[in-house]
Structures are given as C-alpha cells and as structure tokens.
Amino acid sequence: MQTDDLENAGRTQEVLTARRAGLTGCRNCGRVHDCAAQVCARCGSRIASRDPHSLQRVWAWLAAGIIVYIPANIYPMLVTTTFGKTSQNSIVGGVIELFHHGAYVVALIVFVASVVIPIGKFLAIAYLAVSVRSAAVIRGHGRQKLYEVVEFIGRWSMIDVFVVAILSALVQLDFAATVNPGIAAASFALSVAFTMLSAHSFDPRLIWDAYEADDI
Amino acid sequence: MTDPKPAELDVSRPRQSFLRNLSFVWLVPILALVLSLAIAWRSYSERGALIEISLSNASGVTAGETTIRYRDVVVGVVEDVDFTTDLSRVVLSARIDKTVADLLPEEAMFWVVRPEVTAQRISGLSTVFSGVYIEASFKPSPGGSARSFEGLDDAPLTGVGEEGTYVTIRARDGNRLSPGAPVLYRGIEVGRIETPHLSDTGDSVVVGTFIAAPYDRFLTTATRFWDTSGFSVSLGAAGINLEVGNLSSLVTGGIAFDTLFSGGEPVEAGSVFELFADEQSARQSLVSGIGPNAVRFSIDFDGSVEGLTVGSPIEYRGLRVGEVSAIAAFLTETTEGQRVRLRATVALDPQAMGLPADAGTEESVDFLASEVEAGLRARLAPANLFSSALIIELAETPDAPPATLGRPEKGYPVLPSVQVDLPDFTATAEGVFERINALPVEELIDQAISVMASIEAVATAEGTRAMPDALVSLIEDSRALVASEETQALPGEIRAAIAELRGVVDELRARGAIDRLVSALENADAASANLSTASERVPALIEDLRALAAKANELGAEELVASATRVLDSANALIGTDEARALPPALTAALGEVEATLSELREGGAVENANATLTSTRAAADAVAEATAALPELSARLDALIAQSERLVTAYGAQSNFNADALAALREVRAAARTIAQLARAIERNPNSLIIGR
Numbered sequence: 070m071q072t073d074d075l076e077n078a079g080r081t082q083e084v085l086t087a088r089r090a091g092l093t094g095c096r097n098c099g100r101v102h103d104c105a106a107q108v109c110a111r112c113g114s115r116i117a118s119r120d121p122h123s124l125q126r127v128w129a130w131l132a133a134g135i136i137v138y139i140p141a142n143i144y145p146m147l148v149t150t151t152f153g154k155t156s157q158n159s160i161v162g163g164v165i166e167l168f169h170h171g172a173y174v175v176a177l178i179v180f181v182a183s184v185v186i187p188i189g190k191f192l193a194i195a196y197l198a199v200s201v202r203s204a205a206v207i208r209g210h211g212r213q214k215l216y217e218v219v220e221f222i223g224r225w226s227m228i229d230v231f232v233v234a235i236l237s238a239l240v241q242l243d244f245a246a247t248v249n250p251g252i253a254a255a256s257f258a259l260s261v262a263f264t265m266l267s268a269h270s271f272d273p274r275l276i277w278d279a280y281e282a283d284d285i
Numbered sequence: 286m287t288d289p290k291p292a293e294l295d296v297s298r299p300r301q302s303f304l305r306n307l308s309f310v311w312l313v314p315i316l317a318l319v320l321s322l323a324i325a326w327r328s329y330s331e332r333g334a335l336i337e338i339s340l341s342n343a344s345g346v347t348a349g350e351t352t353i354r355y356r357d358v359v360v361g362v363v364e365d366v367d368f369t370t371d372l373s374r375v376v377l378s379a380r381i382d383k384t385v386a387d388l389l390p391e392e393a394m395f396w397v398v399r400p401e402v403t404a405q406r407i408s409g410l411s412t413v414f415s416g417v418y419i420e421a422s423f424k425p426s427p428g429g430s431a432r433s434f435e436g437l438d439d440a441p442l443t444g445v446g447e448e449g450t451y452v453t454i455r456a457r458d459g460n461r462l463s464p465g466a467p468v469l470y471r472g473i474e475v476g477r478i479e480t481p482h483l484s485d486t487g488d489s490v491v492v493g494t495f496i497a498a499p500y501d502r503f504l505t506t507a508t509r510f511w512d513t514s515g516f517s518v519s520l521g522a523a524g525i526n527l528e529v530g531n532l533s534s535l536v537t538g539g540i541a542f543d544t545l546f547s548g549g550e551p552v553e554a555g556s557v558f559e560l561f562a563d564e565q566s567a568r569q570s571l572v573s574g575i576g577p578n579a580v581r582f583s584i585d586f587d588g589s590v591e592g593l594t595v596g597s598p599i600e601y602r603g604l605r606v607g608e609v610s611a612i613a614a615f616l617t618e619t620t621e622g623q624r625v626r627l628r629a630t631v632a633l634d635p636q637a638m639g640l641p642a643d644a645g646t647e648e649s650v651d652f653l654a655s656e657v658e659a660g661l662r663a664r665l666a667p668a669n670l671f672s673s674a675l676i677i678e679l680a681e682t683p684d685a686p687p688a689t690l691g692r693p694e695k696g697y698p699v700l701p702s703v704q705v706d707l708p709d710f711t712a713t714a715e716g717v718f719e720r721i722n723a724l725p726v727e728e729l730i731d732q733a734i735s736v737m738a739s740i741e742a743v744a745t746a747e748g749t750r751a752m753p754d755a756l757v758s759l760i761e762d763s764r765a766l767v768a769s770e771e772t773q774a775l776p777g778e779i780r781a782a783i784a785e786l787r788g789v790v791d792e793l794r795a796r797g798a799i800d801r802l803v804s805a806l807e808n809a810d811a812a813s814a815n816l817s818t819a820s821e822r823v824p825a826l827i828e829d830l831r832a833l834a835a836k837a838n839e840l841g842a843e844e845l846v847a848s849a850t851r852v853l854d855s856a857n858a859l860i861g862t863d864e865a866r867a868l869p870p871a872l873t874a875a876l877g878e879v880e881a882t883l884s885e886l887r888e889g890g891a892v893e894n895a896n897a898t899l900t901s902t903r904a905a906a907d908a909v910a911e912a913t914a915a916l917p918e919l920s921a922r923l924d925a926l927i928a929q930s931e932r933l934v935t936a937y938g939a940q941s942n943f944n945a946d947a948l949a950a951l952r953e954v955r956a957a958a959r960t961i962a963q964l965a966r967a968i969e970r971n972p973n974s975l976i977i978g979r
Contacts, residue, residue, distance in 0.1 A: 121309075123306070125308040125310065125311070126308055126310040129310040129311045129313055129314050130313060131315035132314035132317075133313045133316070133317040133318075134317075136314055136317040136321050137317045137320070139321060140321050140325065143301030152415055154414070154415045155350075155352075156350070241480065252324060256321075263313070263317070270310075
C-alpha cells in the first residue's frame with residue numbers, strides 16, 4: 070500500500086501511487102502484483118487495484134445496520150424476571166434507569182457503548198463513503214485514521230451483546246431471577262455486525278483517488 | 286531509491302450502468318427491513334385489546350407491571366391506573382391478548398389477587414414476591430366484545446365456568462357459617478357456601494350453597510344437610526360419642542350433606558334445604574323430616590312456655606311432624622287491656638301429616654283448618670319423664686271451645702291452642718314415687734301380719750289347747766256315728782278326711798299345736814319372692830279355705846278343726862315367709878334406689894343407669910300390675926270365705942273363747958281383703974299412674 074508513509078506524509082500529491090506505478094497489492098497477504106493480475110500468486114485471493122463494488126456494499130451494509138438498529142432501541146434488550154416480577158428494559162430505558170439509580174459511570178459506559186459508538190460509526194462510515202469523491206473537509210490522512218478507528222472500534226460494540234448473552238446463560242435461577250435476551254439483543258448484534266461488514270467493505274484506497282483525480 | 290518501472294495499467298472509470306453495477310449485498314438491507322417490519326407488525330398485531338376494569342381500590346396494582354391472568358396464565362398487563370371522573374373508583378386500563386379479548390363476555394369477573402391468610406387456607410402466597418395480579422374468570426364466548434368491566438372486591442367463590450348446582454340452605458342461625466366454608470360429602474369437599482344472610486321474615490338464616498359438578502347429582506329430595514362445625518360430644522346408650530369434622534371446618538365451620546335414603550327426586554337449582562344441628566338429628570328427621578316444603582304456622586300460648594325451645598318437636602298423634610323455629614313474645618289488645626302472649630313459630634312437614642309430597646302451602650293450611658274445625662288444638666306437653674323440656678302436641682280436644690285457624694294477612698296462619706296444667710319435672714318424677722309410696726302395700730302387709738298375730742293368739746288360747754281333748758271325745762262320738770249305717774253310706778272321701786283329721790289330731794297331741802305352727806313357720810319354703818308369686822299362692826290358700834268351708838258345712842267341727850289348722854299353716858307359710866316380710870323394705874329399698882338413680886341423673890349421671898332403672902321400674906310395675914290382676918279375685922274369695930266361715934262359726938254354736946277369737950281373726954282377714962281390693966281398684970283405675978305419674 071503506502072510504501073513510504075513517513076516521507077510522504079503531508080505531501081500526498083507528490084507521491085507515486087501503486088496504481089500509477091501499475092502495481093496492485095494483495096489486501097490479504099500484501100504481495101505486490103502486476104496490475105493485470107486477478108488472483109494473488111501467493112495466497113490465491115482475488116486482487117484488484119480498486120474494488121468497483123466497494124461503495125455499494127458499504128451503503129448496503131450500512132443501511133441494513135441502521136434498519137436493524139431501530140428495533141434494537143425500541144424493543145427490550147433484557148427481560149428480567151425476579152421473584153415472579155418481570156421487567157423489560159430497552160437500551161435507552163436501561164440507561165435512564167441506571168442513571169436514576171445513581172450508577173452514573175455504568176450508565177455512561179452503556180450509553181457510550183450502545184448509543185454513541187454505533188451512531189458515531191454510522192455517521193463516520195456514511196461520511197467516508199460520501200467524501201470519497203471530494204478532497205475537501207478532512208484531509209486524506211485524517212480520513213484514513215477515521216477509517217482505522219471505525220474498523221478497530223466496531224467490534225467493541227459487541228460488548229453489550231456479550232453481556233446479554235452471558236447474563237442470559239448464567240442467570241437462570243428459576244424463580245429467584247431469570248434473565249432472557251429480548252428482540253433488541255438480536256437486532257443490536259445484527260446492527261453491529263452489519264456496520265462492521267460495512268466498514269470492512271470500504272476500500273480505503275478510494276480515499277486517495279480523490280486526490281489523484283484532483284491531480285488529473 | 287529506484288523508481289519502479291510503471292507497468293501498463295488500464296485505468297478506467299467504473300462502469301456507470303446502475304443496474305448492472307447493483308450488488309447482491311443490497312439484499313441484506315432489504316431483508317433487514319422486511320425482518321424489522323415483520324417484527325413491528327407482529328408486535329403491533331399482538332398488542333392486544335385495551336380493556337377497562339373499575340375497582341374500589343387499586344392497592345398493590347402498578348401500571349406496566351401488574352399482570353392479568355386467566356387460569357393463572359398471564360394474558361395481559363395493566364398499562365394505566367386512573368380514576369373515574371368523580372374519583373369514586375379506580376379504573377385500570379389493561380392490554381389483553383387478542384385471542385383472549387375476543388372471547389371476553391360482559392359478565393367476565395376480575396379481581397385483585399392478594400396474599401390472603403385465613404383459617405381456611407393460605408392463598409395468593411406467590412404474590413408476596415411478585416406483587417398482586419388481577420385474576421380473570423369468565424366463560425369464553427366467541428364474539429365477546431365487552432371492553433369495560435366492574436372488578437370484584439373479593440375473589441368469587443366459584444368461577445364462571447364452574448359447573449354445579451346452587452341450592453339454598455336455611456339454618457337457625459349463622460353463628461357457625463362463615464363465607465367460603467366447605468360443604469362436605471362423606472368428608473370430601475364438594476362445594477362452598479356463600480355469605481349467610483337473614484331470611485325475609487328474620488326467623489332464620491339462609492345461605493346460598495354451591496355444589497360443584499359432578500357431586501351435585503347426589504342432591505335429591507332425600508338429601509339432608511347438617512352442621513359439621515367444631516366437634517360434638519354426645520352421651521348415649523352406646524357410650525360417649527365424639528365427632529370431629531375436618532380441621533378446616535373445625536375452624537371456619539362447615540356443612541355436610543348426605544342422601545339418607547334412596548328414591549329421592551333430583552332437585553332443581555335454588556331448592557331450599559334445612560340445616561340440621563348434627564348428623565344424628567338429620568338422620569332422625571327422616572322419620573318425620575322437615576321437608577323442603579315445610580309450612581309455617583304460629584301458635585299463641587297464654588302461659589309460660591319454659592322448656593319449649595327452638596327445635597322442640599311438634600307431634601301430631603304421636604308422630605313428629607315438625608319443629609319450633611322461633612319463639613317470641615308479643616302484646617295483644619284484649620277487652621281487659623294489653624296482654625303478653627307468647628308466639629311460637631313452627632314448621633310443619635305436610636308429608637309427615639299424610640299429605641302428598643308435593644302438597645303446597647295452601648293445601649296444608651286448608652287441611653289443618655279443617656282439622657281445627659274438627660277440634661284439633663295445639664297444646665304443650667312434657668317431652669318425657671326425666672326432662673323439663675316441652676313439646677307441642679297437636680291433639681284432638683273435643684271439649685275445647687270452638688276456634689278456627691287464624692289467617693292473618695301478615696305472618697303465618699295461627700293454630701289455636703288450649704292451656705293444660707303442666708306438672709313440672711320434679712312433680713312428675715316425684716309424683717310417681719309418691720304414688721308408689723301411697724299404695725296401701727304396707728297396710729296390706731300389716732293387715733296380714735295382724736291376721737297372723739290373731740291366728741297365733743287363737744292357736745295359743747287356752748281354749749285351743751283344750752281342743753284336743755274335746756276333739757278326742759268328739760271323735761269318739763264320731764266313731765259311734767261312723768259305725769252307724771248312715772255314716773257307712775258316706776263317701777270314701779269323708780273317711781279319708783277323718784283319717785287325715787285323726788292324723789292331725791294325733792300329731793297335735795304328740796307335738797303340740799304351737800310347736801307345729803312354729804316349725805311350719807320355720808320350714809316355710811322360699812316360694813314367694815315377691816308379691817306376684819305370693820298372689821299366685823293366694824288362690825291355693827283360698828281353695829283350701831273353700832274346701833275347709835265346704836267340708837265344715839258338710840261335716841261340722843272335726844273337719845273344720847283339721848282344715849283350719851291347715852289353712853293356718855298355709856297362711857302362715859305365706860305371710861310369715863321371710864320374703865313376704867322383706868317385701869315392704871325391699872320395695873322401699875327399690876324406691877330408694879330409684880330415687881338415688883334419679884338424683885344421680887340430675888347430677889348428670891349416666892343415661893345407661895337411667896335406662897336400666899327405667900327398665901327395672903317398669904318390670905317392677907309390670908309385676909305389681911300382674912299381681913294386682915289377681916287381687917280382686919283374691920278379695921272376692923276372701924269375702925266368700927269369711928262369709929262361710931262366719932256362718933260356720935255361728936253354726937258352731939256357743940260363744941266360746943275360740944269363737945270370739947276366730948271371729949276377730951276373720952274380721953282381720955276381711956279388713957285385709959278390703960285393703961287388697963282397694964289397692965286393686967287404685968291400680969285398675971289408673972294402671973299407668975305407676976309409670977308415668979299422671
């Protein structure tokens with residue numbers, strides 16, 4: 070990919086890109102091929118200088134993620150039965166309840182993990198996908214960083230789902246207390262998965278094409 | 286750094302055809318959308334119907350948490366708790382599952398289930414932790430569209446869907462009937478009673494009773510209900526009987542029923558049954574049961590009705606036909622001013638009086654009205670010898686002043702009553718013994734003893750001692766007479782008599798008359814154990830006397846002396862026996878024993894003793910009666926004997942010492958006979974006086 074990042078930092082226009090050099094790197098194993106190559110000689114994965122369907126997939130996964138994120142917030146995440154008394158909590162409802170109970174830190178963590186991060190991811194991915202065509206606003210390096218953060222942080226949103234899964238598995242004490250996952254748990258897990266796929270579908274090389282296009 | 290040689294690169298823009306560029310990935314968001322919509326639609330369609338339940342209070346009900354259950358399955362949840370506009374009631378808005386809501390009829394019942402601990406049961410314990418819930422009970426009816434309901438304050442006794450029969454039970458009081466108390470059939474709980482309430486007239490308590498199917502088929506007209514509350518101890522001929530119901534009915538009361546004979550007709554819902562105090566009286570009621578179609582009457586009494594209680598039997602020609610259901614005093618206006626009269630309300634069973642089983646009130650009243658025309662009156666009577674309890678007798682009283690069955694507009698028809706003198710208990714019981722004491726038994730015995738004394742006096746008299754010599758000369762004369770032809774012609778019987786007389790005279794001469802008498806007294810057999818056997822022997826004595834008299838008439842002195850001696854022997858044997866002498870003390874002792882038993886009874890002694898005493902008293906009375914049957918005959922014979930004897934003695938001639946003594950003895954005997962006759966008449970006139978004392 071970037072052969073000499075350090076030297077070229079801040080001077081993107083002057084860099085000779087692989088594409089211009091007629092080379093293509095395998096995104097899987099990193100081996101550099103000739104542009105004409107379709108399949109990586111080392112690992113056998115498909116290679117292309119630019120993924121022509123990348124943006125489509127980003128948008129599709131993003132849409133799916135947003136769609137399932139709606140029931141994830143409307144329906145209850147946890148169905149807790151304590152001494153025959155059943156209570157259902159949606160994500161935001163749970164946060165508010167925790168807040169009312171004075172557990173501000175926990176409420177904050179849940180809020181960030183379940184609301185801020187997913188929504189931030191939606192926005193970030195949408196921005197990246199939209200901004201592929203334009204060179205303005207955030208510079209290439211910033212966008213590259215944003216992409217990396219989104220890629221990295223996406224999996225942590227699954228914490229919520231794991232908590233629900235573990236609670237459901239452990240707290241099955243019949244009458245005393247029972248925790249069951251609600252519809253929202255599945256929706257949220259899907260939403261996270263879809264956004265991760267969406268982020269993964271994004272071809273970061275597209276970020277730089279805008280600058281090249283400017284050059285041309 | 287060497288510049289890499291740029292390779293040929295086909296740099297071209299992606300194809301612009303939108304459709305051809307369309308990726309299959311787009312199926313994913315479409316699928317997600319469809320899925321989300323499906324979920325949304327499903328939850329919307331399952332959202333259920335909103336119903337409103339109004340309650341007097343909503344204690345424990347929390348919006349969003351309190352569930353609504355049907356057969357203990359959650360079918361809905363309370364969404365909102367609000368008031369009616371005038372704040373008089375609480376209105377709960379609840380979402381009910383659509384499937385359930387579609388079957389909700391208007392009469393569906395809702396009530397709040399709270400933890401409840403009563404003597405009878407502990408219920409709703411789960412709600413201690415989970416909070417209260419609202420239980421619904423209804424009979425699912427398709428097309429039900431009711432959405433507004435009145436909630437109940439308490440759980441109903443029976444669910445709407447429960448099959449069974451409602452009957453009404455009439456009880457004397459509601460003391461031991463608590464709502465929800467169980468109804469037992471052979472110890473199995475088959476139903477419950479509702480809250481008891483007073484009847485319209487206020488003289489009984491009626492309580493609705495639900496008998497669940499299939500047990501309601503055991504209800505027939507032959508069914509009797511009784512109270513099983515608590516335990517009962519009864520003392521009877523079979524010993525002490527302790528009956529304890531089940532624990533629940535011990536605490537909360539309960540009633541049981543049984544079908545006591547076969548052949549009862551099935552009952553319809555709403556039939557009325559009487560509640561009996563215990564199983565025994567329920568079973569006894571069969572003999573003259575107070576059926577479900579009992580007719581009520583009032584009976585007014587002038588005097589005291591002490592001893593008459595609610596439940597006292599009404600007897601009609603000795604048959605129990607009903608019982609007293611209430612007693613009250615009231616004021617009446619008479620010509621002399623106000624008077625307090627006592628009014629007993631009685632329930633009469635038409636069936637027990639011989640009317641058809643389906644006789645209505647009118648029919649029964651008409652029947653009694655005609656009976657009253659014919660002289661039927663109500664009167665008080667003692668229940669039995671040993672209690673001061675009273676019963677009401679419906680008896681035909683021909684000499685009663687004419688009266689008719691009163692039919693007031695308000696209240697029950699009034700049966701006319703007559704006043705009777707009621708001996709109280711002590712008078713009744715003691716009267717019996719007084720009468721027994723007053724019987725001239727002792728007098729009779731005294732008379733007999735004095736007869737004995739007279740006879741002894743005769744026997745010991747100088748004249749009697751001188752008799753043998755006189756007799757010898759008499760016999761000498763007689764021998765001459767016998768030698769005569771006339772005497773030869775006499776029957777052999779007379780010869781034998783003379784031989785016997787000679788033997789007697791010889792014996793008299795050998796031992797002396799007194800010794801003979803004394804030994805006769807000493808050797809008397811123990812034949813007479815009581816008056817009965819004694820009287821059996823009396824006719825034999827009379828036969829002897831008669832034979833004596835006959836012989837004396839025929840023969841004269843010789844035979845007389847011998848026969849007289851024998852008679853005296855027999856009389857002595859009879860009267861002088863230890864048994865006969867012991868009779869009066871024995872009677873007195875028996876009376877003492879009866880009295881002792883009676884006092885023991887008064888102190889709450891065993892009924893068994895009473896029964897035994899009654900039996901023995903009755904046996905004694907029977908024996909006395911038996912004995913007295915022979916008494917008139919005895920006195921008649923004695924009279925005849927005396928008449929004959931007197932004739933004989935007069936014919937004997939001279940006014941000797943012996944004559945005078947014998948006459949005195951005969952007078953004594955006559956006095957004895959009169960006494961016996963008196964006793965016999967007294968007993969004959971009123972044989973029952975010995976037993977019942979009235």
